[in-house]
Amino acid sequence: MIAHLTDLQSPEACGRLVVKVGSALLVGKDGKPRRKWLTGLANEIAQARDRGQEVIIVSSGAIALGAAILGLEKGGRGSLADAQASAAVGQIALSSLWAELLGNHELTAAQVLITLEDLEGRRRYLNASATLHRLLETGAVPVVNENDTVATHEIRFGDNDRLAARVAQAAKANAVILLSDIDGLYDKHPSEPGASRIPMVWGVDDEVRAMATGDSDSGIGSGGMRTKVNAVEIAERAGIALVIANGKYDQPIARAIGLHGDDGIGTLFLARRHDTARKAWIGGRLRMKGTLVIDEGAVNALRDGNSLLAKGITRVDGGFVRGDPVRIEGPDGEWLAKGLAEYDAPECAALVGLHTDEQEKVLGYTPRSAVVHRDQLVMLR
Structure with missing residues (x-):
């Protein structure tokens, strides 16, 4: 040590x-x-x-x-x-x-x-x-x-x-x-x-x-x-x-x-x-492919160790695909976390603000458990 x-x-x-x-x-x-x-x-x-x-x-x-x-x-x-x-x-x-x-x-x-x-x-x-x-x-x-x-x-x-x-x-x-x-x-x-x-x-x-x-x-x-x-x-x-x-x-x-x-x-x-x-490795990555802006409730959920759900997302920027690294920002623009997206950018945008039980109708298939799973997410602040 x-x-x-x-x-x-x-x-x-x-x-x-x-x-x-x-x-x-x-x-x-x-x-x-x-x-x-x-x-x-x-x-x-x-x-x-x-x-x-x-x-x-x-x-x-x-x-x-x-x-x-x-x-x-x-x-x-x-x-x-x-x-x-x-x-x-x-x-x-x-x-x-x-x-x-x-x-x-x-x-x-x-x-x-x-x-x-x-x-x-x-x-x-x-x-x-x-x-x-x-x-x-x-x-x-x-x-x-x-x-x-x-x-x-x-x-x-x-x-x-x-x-x-x-x-x-x-x-x-x-x-x-x-x-x-x-x-x-x-x-x-x-x-x-x-x-x-x-x-x-x-x-x-x-x-x-x-x-x-x-x-x-x-x-x-x-x-x-x-x-x-x-x-x-x-x-x-x-x-x-x-x-x-x-x-x-x-x-x-x-x-x-x-x-x-x-x-x-x-x-x-x-x-x-x-x-x-x-x-x-995720935390050390330098290039983000997009940004997810989240509300205060989602900020608190991430700090408690939870995954990022669509309900807490307010805006999606960038042209990322599933598996790409994304920047996660709070409502004040602070960079809070990095993570790997579970959806392509257009799908993320379509899911903004939706509860899990509302997502299947939009996606046409059973939704994944999170937009960014906690195992693929690193807090910066």
Whole structure:
């Protein structure tokens, strides 16, 4: 059980660890890898393996590396075509780099390229999970990145913070370390006088979300504190602890988890829940296909652990089909839950406000027990 940053040193408390490396840490201003720093990080990963821990790396940097090689402006992010071309070149450089650095410690690097759809679809998610588990069983170190060569704006994670949390879910990891350009979560913007780092957070609530901003000091990465807090919410549903730590230092993992004899420097987000594997997958999904707006009575029913019935729905938006994920909103527009719809959107719209005994006449067949069954529903608030 992880309760302190120093627990991430222990193979008993943290047998499987995901480490996310941002673009600004991996690639210098000249577009070339920061080899000295990366060599130190590879050494830390080897030390974790020697302690008996399994490690998965989620590595940014392909677009930045490829853009420098191709001579593209704006770090390869001037257009979708530039980003995809940069990624195609950069992935080769990135995988070769990790293979070399880990190979110096007699560790085998395994490249795993993932798109959003690979982790949003249940079957593909399970396939990705099986691959990660098998690689770890063989002693390899999976190096995961978003497959930016084929991903479009509509099917992208867009940041590797949330990707790292989803990979941790799929791999059943104990913890995630997000190495970034800041020491952790602060009670206000760290540039403001009197800003204080928060060493530990027990679950994400509205107060914590209000502390997060979308700013990043680097100008290279695509994330910010807001995406990191989003990653925390994904991880905690699976009972996974997450650490935000500063990667600008030499031996950043040691600094974060207190290997030099201190208490560690970062923000540790403790998981306040542990959903079933399926509910954790539903709760971690990022793309909703539609929205169901519900009345106050239905809000109370969901909070009591009940399924969502047609009687409590006031509006249906979107073009979803049965089995698609839908957003469930309260009457004030607050996003309350995610769930898998039991009906196509037109059927849902036809059932709005109807009691169960009124639904068969509309549908032409015996209605299902709910529009969203409680076993396929995850509360967010």
